[in-house]
Amino acid sequence: MSKIKKLIDGINAGIQSTKELGDETDTITMTLPEMEYTAKAIREKQERQNPQPLTLDKLIRMDGEPIWTVTIGLKGSGHWELCEGYTIRACPFKGALRCVDLSGEATLYDYKTYGKTWIAYRTKPEGSGEWIKKRYAL
Known part of the structure; x- marks a missing residue:
């Protein structure tokens, strides 16, 4: 698993747990919209650098x-x-x-x-x- 994939998975796990808690905890340093934006930007960059045809x-x-x-x-x-x-x-x-x-x-x-x-x-x-x-x- 690539480092970028691990990072995306970690951010997505943080997003999911934050949604389940219903609010942010003091262990999260980014707001939920910032985390979602960051995950999307990383995923798009990875897709451009390592293009995979759509299924x-x-x-x-x-x-x-x-x-x-x-x-x-x-x-x-x-x-x-x-x-x-x-x-x-x-x-x-x-x-x-x-x-x-x-x-x-x-x-x-x-x-x-x-x-x-x-x-x-x-x-x-x-x-x-x-x-x-x-x-x-x-």
Whole structure:
């Protein structure tokens, strides 16, 4: 377990125990909102530095959230899109993710090809161009 993961787990445990107590005790030096903000910031930094593709289960639940999509094997294909959710209507295959990019163009992504032809992240990986080249030997 990484040091950052241990720190996040410790902060989350502190948040949970504080919520269960119903108030802060004198052993807590941060307020609950400060602890939550800190845990979120650490988690987001860890995700940028150690990018992990979203699982299909998490991806399906990203309705209304921005995602960073990459077409595997296509240099410079990474871009932000707004995930509009899972659909089985109006698509040529069963099960698709509908996303809209910044220009307003909609794309249907087939779940069956996830991880083979395209991947998605919650955050844009730092140095994403180099990292993706190494990961997929482009």
